[in-house]
Amino acid sequence: MTEKIIRIATRQSPLALWQAEHVAARLQQAFPGLKTELVKMVTRGDKMLDAPLAKVGGKGLFVKELEQGMLEGTADIAVHSMKDVPVEFPDGLHLAVILDREDPTDAFVSNSYRSLADLPADARIGTSSLRRQCQIKEKFPQAEILSLRGNVNTRLAKLDAGEYDAIILASAGLKRLGLAERITAPLTPDESLPAMGQGAIGIECRIDDAEIHDYLRVLHDEDTSIRVNAERAMNARLNGGCQVPIAGFAEIRGERLFMRGLVGSPDGKLLYRAEAESGLDQAEQLGQGIADDLLRQGADKILRELYS
Ligand SMILES: NCc1[nH]cc(CCC(=O)O)c1CC(=O)O
Numbered sequence: 001m002t003e004k005i006i007r008i009a010t011r012q013s014p015l016a017l018w019q020a021e022h023v024a025a026r027l028q029q030a031f032p033g034l035k036t037e038l039v040k041m042v043t044r045g046d047k048m049l050d051a052p053l054a055k056v057g058g059k060g061l062f063v064k065e066l067e068q069g070m071l072e073g074t075a076d077i078a079v080h081s082m083k084d085v086p087v088e089f090p091d092g093l094h095l096a097v098i099l100d101r102e103d104p105t106d107a108f109v110s111n112s113y114r115s116l117a118d119l120p121a122d123a124r125i126g127t128s129s130l131r132r133q134c135q136i137k138e139k140f141p142q143a144e145i146l147s148l149r150g151n152v153n154t155r156l157a158k159l160d161a162g163e164y165d166a167i168i169l170a171s172a173g174l175k176r177l178g179l180a181e182r183i184t185a186p187l188t189p190d191e192s193l194p195a196m197g198q199g200a201i202g203i204e205c206r207i208d209d210a211e212i213h214d215y216l217r218v219l220h221d222e223d224t225s226i227r228v229n230a231e232r233a234m235n236a237r238l239n240g241g242c243q244v245p246i247a248g249f250a251e252i253r254g255e256r257l258f259m260r261g262l263v264g265s266p267d268g269k270l271l272y273r274a275e276a277e278s279g280l281d282q283a284e285q286l287g288q289g290i291a292d293d294l295l296r297q298g299a300d301k302i303l304r305e306l307y308s
Pocket residue numbers: 081082083084168169170172173197198199200201242
C-alpha cells in the first residue's frame with residue numbers, strides 16, 4: 001500500500017485547505033508512507049461572493065465542482081464541511097465517513113459588546129445565514145441584519161473596519177484557523193441553534209472505489225455520524241440546504257439521542273421549534289419526526305415562500 005497517492009479535492013479558502021490538510025495528515029499518520037496530493041478547485045459558491053447566499057440559490061453550491069472532479073477521475077476524495085453537503089449525491093458518489101466533530105456552536109464576535117445580551121436593540125449584525133438571521137431577529141426585531149460573505153478572515157476584517165456591531169460565525173471555523181481568541185462569546189443552542197452538520201468534516205468518494213474505503217475507515221467517528229445522520233434526515237425531509245432558515249442539532253447523552261430543530265421566517269416573526277429523543281439506532285427516524293412536527297406546525301408555509 002506504500003506507493004498509493006490519494007488525491008484530495010478541496011476548495012481554496014483557508015478553512016477548506018486546513019480541513020483537507022487535516023485529513024491528509026490523519027491518513028498519513030494511520031498509513032505511514034501513504035502519499036496525498038491536494039487538488040485545489042473553485043466552486044460556484046466561491047465565485048459569487050457578492051450575492052447573499054439565499055439569492056444565489058441551488059444546492060451543492062460549494063461541492064459540485066469537487067464532485068465533478070471525482071467523477072472524471074482527477075481526484076479520489078473530496079473533503080467537505082458537512083454543513084455545505086446536500087442530502088443527496090450524484091450517481092456514483094457517496095459520503096464515506098464523517099470525522100469527529102469540532103465545536104458545533106455559532107460564535108458571537110464583536111469588538112464593542114461582550115455578548116448577544118449586551119447589544120443595543122438596533123444593532124448592526126453581520127450574517128448571510130437566514131438560520132442565524134431569523135434567530136437574532138426573534139430576539140432583536142429592530143436589529144439591522146447586514147450581508148456578510150467571504151472567507152473567515154475577510155469577514156473578521158469587515159467587522160474590524162466598523163461595518164458591524166457584531167458578526168456571527170461558526171466557532172469551528174475560527175478554532176481551526178487558530179482564531180479562537182476572536183470568539184467573544186460562544187452562543188448556546190438556545191441562543192442560536194446550529195445548522196445540520198456544523199463543525200463536522202465529511203469525506204465523499206466514488207462508491208465503487210474499494211481501496212479508498214479501506215483507507216478512509218480509520219477516520220470514522222461513530223458519535224458524530226449518529227448525530228449528523230439525525231440532522232441530515234431532518235433537512236432531507238424539509239428539503240433544505242444551507243441557504244434556508246433551518247437549524248438542526250442532535251446530542252448524545254448516555255445511550256440516548258436528543259435533538260432540536262427549528263424553522264423560522266427571515267424576519268424572525270415566526271419561529272417553529274421541535275424537540276424529541278430516541279435510541280442511538282433511531283437517528284434517521286428521530287430527524288424525520290422532528291421535521292414532521294415542524295411541518296405540522298406550519299414550517300412548510302415558510303419554506304414554500306422562500307423557494308417560490
Ligand atoms: N457556510 C459556510 C461554512 N461552512 C462551514 C463553515 C464553518 C465550519 C463548520 O461548520 O464545520 C462555514 C463558515 C461559517 O458558517 O461561519
